[in-house]
Amino acid sequence: MNRIYLDNSTTTRLDPLVLEEMLPLLQAGWGSTAQIHSFGREARKALEGARGRIVQTLGVMPEEIIFTCGGTEANNLALLGTARSLGYKGHVITSQVEHPSVLETIKALQAEGHDVTLLPVGREGLVAPEDVKKAITKKTFLISILFAEGETGALQPIEEIAPLAKERGILFHTDACLAVGKVRLPLEGPGIDLLSVSAHKFHGPMGVGALFVRAGTRLKPILFGGAEERGLRPGPGSPALVVGMARAMELAEEQLNTGIPKLRLLEGQLLNGIKGVLGGVLLNGPSHARLPGHLSLCFPGLEAEPLLLSLDLEGLAVGAGNPCASGAMEAATTLLAMGLSRESALSSLRFSLSRFNTSAEVVRTVKVLSTVTARMRTVCV
Numbered sequence: 275m276n277r278i279y280l281d282n283s284t285t286t287r288l289d290p291l292v293l294e295e296m297l298p299l300l301q302a303g304w305g306s307t308a309q310i311h312s313f314g315r316e317a318r319k320a321l322e323g324a325r326g327r328i329v330q331t332l333g334v335m336p337e338e339i340i341f342t343c344g345g346t347e348a349n350n351l352a353l354l355g356t357a358r359s360l361g362y363k364g365h366v367i368t369s370q371v372e373h374p375s376v377l378e379t380i381k382a383l384q385a386e387g388h389d390v391t392l393l394p395v396g397r398e399g400l401v402a403p404e405d406v407k408k409a410i411t412k413k414t415f416l417i418s419i420l421f422a423e424g425e426t427g428a429l430q431p432i433e434e435i436a437p438l439a440k441e442r443g444i445l446f447h448t449d450a451c452l453a454v455g456k457v458r459l460p461l462e463g464p465g466i467d468l469l470s471v472s473a474h475k476f477h478g479p480m481g482v483g484a485l486f487v488r489a490g491t492r493l494k495p496i497l498f499g500g501a502e503e504r505g506l507r508p509g510p511g512s513p514a515l516v517v518g519m520a521r522a523m524e525l526a527e528e529q530l531n532t533g534i535p536k537l538r539l540l541e542g543q544l545l546n547g548i549k550g551v552l553g554g555v556l557l558n559g560p561s562h563a564r565l566p567g568h569l570s571l572c573f574p575g576l577e578a579e580p581l582l583l584s585l586d587l588e589g590l591a592v593g594a595g596n597p598c599a600s601g602a603m604e605a606a607t608t609l610l611a612m613g614l615s616r617e618s619a620l621s622s623l624r625f626s627l628s629r630f631n632t633s634a635e636v637v638r639t640v641k642v643l644s645t646v647t648a649r650m651r652t653v654c655v
Contacts, residue, residue, distance in 0.1 A: 275589040276589065277589040277590070277591065278589060278590050278591065278631075278635045278638060278639060279591045279628075279631075280590065280591060280592050280593075280625045280626060280627060280631065280635075280639065281591050281592055281593040281624070281626060282567070282626040282627060282628040283424045283425075283427070283452060283475075283565075283568060283593060283624060283626035284424075284593055284626075285474045285475065285480065286474060286475060286476060286477045286628055287477060287628070287630060288477060288478070288479060288518075289477040289478070289521075289522060289525060291521065291525060292477060292478055292479070292518045292521045292522045292525070293518075295517055295518065295521045296479065296514045296515075296517060296518040296521075299320060299513050299514035299517055300514045303316060303317055303320055303513050303514060304317070305317035306510045307321050307502070307510040307511055307513065308500060308502065308510045317510075317513045318513075320513035320516075320517055321341075321511050321513045321516050321517075322336075323517075324513070324516040324517045324519070324520035325339055325341075325516070325520075327520040327521075327523075327524060328484065328519065328520050328523055331520075331523050331524055331527050332459065332461055332486065332523075333461055333462050334461055334486060335489060337489065337504065338486055338487055338488060338489055339484050339485075339486060339487075340484060340485045340486075340487055340503045340504065340506050340507050341482065341483075341484050341503055341507060341511045341516055342482075342483045342484060342485055342507060343481055343482065343483065344472045344473075344474070344480070344481060344482065344483040345373070345375065345449065345451040345470050345471065345472030345475070345483045346373075346375035346472075346483075347483065347507075348470035348471070348472070348483050348484060348485040349373065349375040349376050349379060349447075349449055349470050350375060350379050350496060351485050351493070351495075351496055351506065351507070352418070352447045352468040352470060352485055352487075352493075353366070353376065353379045353380065353383065353416065353418060353447065354379060354382065354383070354496045355493040355494050355495065355496055355506070356415065356416050356445055356447075356468070356491070356492065356493060357383050357386070357388055357415070357416070358494040358496070359492040359493055359494045360415060363386075363387040363388050363389070363413075364388055364389070364413045364414065364415040364416075365388065365389040365390070365391070365411050365413040365414040365415065366380065366383060366388055366389070366390050366391070366414070366415070366416045366417075366418065367390075367391045367393065367406060367409045367410065367414060367416070367417045367418070367419075368380055368390070368391070368392060368393065368417070368418045368419065369392065369393045369394075369395060369401045369419055369420070369430075370392050370393065370394055370395060370607075370611040371395050371399060371401075371420070371423050371425075371428075371607070371608045371611050371612075372418070372419075372420050372449065373420060373424065373449055373451070375449075376418060376420070376449060380392075389411075389413065391409045393405050393406065393409060393419075394611065395428075395608075395611055395612055396612070397612055397613055398426075398428065398559055398560040398561075398563070398612070399423055399425075399426045399428040399558075399559045399560065399608060399611075399612045400428055400430060400431065400560060400563065401419055401430050401431070401435070403431055403434040403435050403438060406419070406435050406438055407438050410438070410442060410444065414442070414444050415444060415445060416444065416445045416446075416447060417435065417438075417439045417444055417445070417446050417447070418446075418447040418448070418449070419432065419435055419446075419448060420448060420449040420450075421448045421449060421450040421452070421453040421457075421459075421469075422450070422452040422453045422456065422457070422565050423452075423559075423608060424452055424608075425558075425559075425570055425606045425608040425609060425624060426558050426559025426560070426564065426568070426570040426608060426609075426612075427452075427559060427560075427564040427565035427568025427569070427570065427626070428559050428560050428563060428564060428565075429453075429457065429560070429563045429564060429565060430448075431563075432448055432460070432465075432466070433460055433465065436448075436460075436465030436466055437465055439465075439467075440465055445467045445468065445491065446465060446466055446467050446468070447466075447467065447468035447469070447470070448466055448468075448469050448470070449470045450469050450470060450471055451470060451471055451472040451475045451483070452475055452565065453565075454471055454475065454476040454523065454526055455475075455476040455477070455526030455527075455529070455530070455533065455629075456533075456534070456537070456565050456566055456567070457534075457565070458530065461486065466486070466488070467487070467488045467491050468485060468486065468487055468488070468491065469485070469486040470483065470484075470485055470486075471483055471484050471485075471486075471523075473515070473518060473519035473522055473523075476522050476523065476526045477522050477525065477526070477628070477629075477630075478518050478519045478521070478522030478523070479514075479515050479518040479519065479522075481512070481515055482511075482512065482515035482516060482518070482519050483519075484519070487506075493506060494506075495507065495508070497509075529629060533566075533629045534566045536629065537566035537567030537627055537628075537629070538566045538567070539633075540567060540627050540631060540632075540633065540636055541566060541567050541568070541569060541627065543633060543636045543637075544569060544625060544627070544636045544639065544640065545557070545569055545571075547636065547637070547639075547640035548571065548640055548643060550640075551640060551643075551644040552573070552643070552644065552647060554573075554574050554575075555571050555572065555573060555574075556571065556572040556574070556618075557569065557570070557571060557572075558570035558571065558572055558609060558612070558614065558622055559612070565626075567626060567627035567628065567631075568624075568625070568626045568627070569624070569625040569626075570609070570622055570623070570624050570625075571622060571623055571625065572614070572618050572621055572622045573621050573622070573623065573647065574618070574621060575621070575651070576621050576647060576650055576651070577620060577621060578594040578595060578603065578620055578621055578622055578623055579594065579595070579603045579620075580650065581594075581623065581646065581647070581650060582594045582603075582623060584646045584649075584650065585642060585643065585646055588642045588645075588646060589642075590638075590639055590642050590643070592623050592624060592625055593623070593624035593625075593626065594606075594622065594623050594624060595619070595620065595622075603620075605619035605620050606619055606622065609622060625639075
């Protein structure tokens with residue numbers, strides 16, 4: 275069975291070109307970057323060479339990139355690191371639809387005595403810049419709003435929100451893990467102070483990410499050990515993983531001009547195809563301000579978990595809801611924050627495509643979905 279993968283907002287397949295560049299380092303470049311012998315020097319050269327490629331792609335300076343083990347660590351470092359550099363208890367603004375690595379870190383900041391404002395979102399899942407402006411207080415030191423939300427693909431109005439922070443001397447952080455390769459990151463201007471990325475979200479390897487820290491931004495480490503990464507992230511980095519991230523980022527940037535139109539075309543084909551064979555399907559989230567190739571759809575009268583499992587048996591992998599500790603699926607918090615009922619949230623599936631998906635796969639997806647939903651409705655009757 276040829277399987278179809280449409281859960282790219284969770285993770286993406288490793289690009290063969292990325293693996294090709296990583297293999298020599300996995301096989302022979304295993305030296306520790308912390309050592310000064312030849313093995314260590316070669317590892318350090320590979321890692322710093324990759325850093326140079328990443329900063330060239332992003333248009334930033336080498337000292338502004340801190341390597342991490344992924345987006346979760348980058349988000350933790352951004353929030354906890356700025357808070358602990360203050361010397362006093364301040365105020366943080368974020369949204370109700372952030373990634374758990376932000377929301378759980380926010381809880382930790384609250385436990386440490388900081389005040390927090392969780393901004394609501396509208397029916398389309400978007401944060402209103404006016405709400406950000408109203409939430410700012412004299413104690414606000416950080417605003418953290420994600421770039422692109424993973425459930426609906428909603429693109430937040432970052433270029434409107436970041437200047438609000440800058441005007442008041444407040445740091446601005448954005449979790450941009452899902453944005454790389456789908457939109458251009460506006461790092462050239464002064465608006466964004468901290469930005470998180472994760473390689474496995476744009477066809478790079480799992481286990482590596484980065485935090486952009488604009489020069490002059492005060493930050494304290496949250497992990498302790500060696501003095502790697504300017505003393506902000508101890509432990510020798512993996513040259514193979516970092517080189518893989520650099521190559522994946524280059525490929526993502528190179529294919530933006532052709533990739534975005536392709537994803538929009540496939541997304542439209544998928545949405546129109548599903549609506550053509552299934553009545554009553556509803557789109558969750560924004561109609562336009564959305565990641566290309568990303569659809570969250572509500573299937574009234576059906577439950578997402580058995581639907582997802584039935585589709586998987588047919589070789590079709592899609593996403594749905596939030597996993598809980600027991601392994602069962604819970605209603606997506608983003609959909610609930612948008613005002614959807616629990617029933618509607620639990621009948622929603624997420625389809626997220628990548629540049630490796632094809633029109634033929636979309637056709638097959640629509641056919642499989644039509645067959646499976648018809649069978650499920652027959653059983654329910």
